[in-house]
Amino acid sequence: MRTSFISTQTLMNSPRNALPRLQGELATASKELTTGRRADLGLSLGVGTAESVRLRAEVASIQRYVDGNSAMSAQLERTQATLDDMRVQADKFQQMLSGISEADGASSVLQQQAAGFRDALTSTLNLTDGRRFLFGGMNSGQKPVAAFDEGPGAAIAVAFNTRFGFDPSDPATGSIPAADLKDFIDNEFAAFFEEPGWSATWSDASSTNLNSGISALERIETSANANEPAMRKLAMAYTMVSALGTEHLKGSALQMVMETARSLTGTGTSELISISTRLGTSQNRIEAANSLMERGLDAVSRRIDKLESVDPAEAKTRLDMVSTQIEMSYSLTARILKMSIMNYV
Incomplete structure (x- = not known):
């Protein structure tokens, strides 16, 4: 027969020794009741933990695309609104050109208005969302277009002076034959709005648009740039009327300038619509990609719930x-x- 020593201290410590284990179980049960998830996935799932980790990584990856698409959609919406503003301004300019006459002061007023449209276009092309320039293309960290007074104006004046021997603001501009002025516009002047003259004088934008991944399998263009033909044609039309001595022109020379500007503005407006259509297609593809990824998120989330959730x-x-x-x-x-x-x- 064997006896063991039982003391008051042993009796007191016996229930007390169970407290740390019970308190740990209390914390675990409380956490699981609050979160609805297993407190220790590794202990509960064993080898199934690897699947849980993989599914969580898949959710994080999809969510990054969804969040990025939200930012891209906001940028595209702002770009579309900006293109709409450009079209409205171009339409107003077109109407002014159609209503111009040779009445005293009419061409001078038009010259001033054209300068306003030109400067507004420059400001619009330099819009930023706080992080990057909307029309910078791949070079979105650089201001896309120089203001007229920051270099292009002087370069155009030099070219005009070289050709005719006086500045555009000189009243002698009114004596230039229409054919000579047209030849200057088609050659020296047009060169400032074609490559490489456009990039050398006006633009620091990239002609390559931003290309962004909207899902794991799809990349699309998500921007426009200041080097698009539409922007250059509108800039040429506004600058032609505002910077080539329009206030001094009369007769066939004035008519030639107005017709050339109308043609450029009309073509530029049509090309703005093409840009909007292209960006609209990108918006639709983002919506389709988001819809597909949301269904994928739902399926993965249900599988995670099945693995990790508690009753x-x-x-x-x-x-x-x-x-x-x-x-x-x-x-x-x-x-x-x-x-x-x-x-x-």
Whole structure:
């Protein structure tokens, strides 16, 4: 027969020693009830943890595309609104050109208005969303277009002076034959709005548009740039009327300038519509990609829930059971503390 020594201290410490384990189980049950997820995936899933990690990484990857697409959609919407503004301005200019007459002061007023349209176009092409320039193309960190007074104006004046021997602002401009002025516009002047003259004088933008990934398998163009033919033609039309001495022109020379500007403006407006259509296609593709990825997210999320989620009722039952055990442990410890052999002497 074997006997063991039982002391009051042993009896007191027995329920107390179970408290750390019970408190750990209480924390686990409380966390699972609050989050609806297993507290320790590795312990609960074992080898299935690898699948959970893979699915979580897939969700993060898809979500990055969705978030990036949201930013791209906002940029495209702003670009579309800007292109609409350009078309409205071009239409107004076209109407002014159609209504011009040789009445005293009419061409001078038109020259001033054309300068306003030119400067507005320059400002529009230099719009930024705070991070990059909308019309910079791949070179979105650089201001796309120089203001007329920052270089292009002087270069055009030099070319005019070289050809005719006086500046465009000189009243002698009115004596230039229409044929000579047209030859200058078609050659020296047009060269400032064609490559390489456009990039050398006006533009620091890239002719390559931004190309962005909208899903793991698809990349699309998501911008326009200041080197698009539409922008150059509108700039040429506005600059032609504003910077070639229009206020001094009369007769066939004035008529030639107006007709050339009308033709450029009409073509530029049509090409703006083509740019809007191209960007609209990109917007539709982003919406389609987002719709497909959202369905993928739903499927992956359901699989993750199946792996990681806990039954709320079961978690609540375990929490109540552990809480009761802890209360019993405290109660039992208190009872033992009150026990004394003196009570039985």
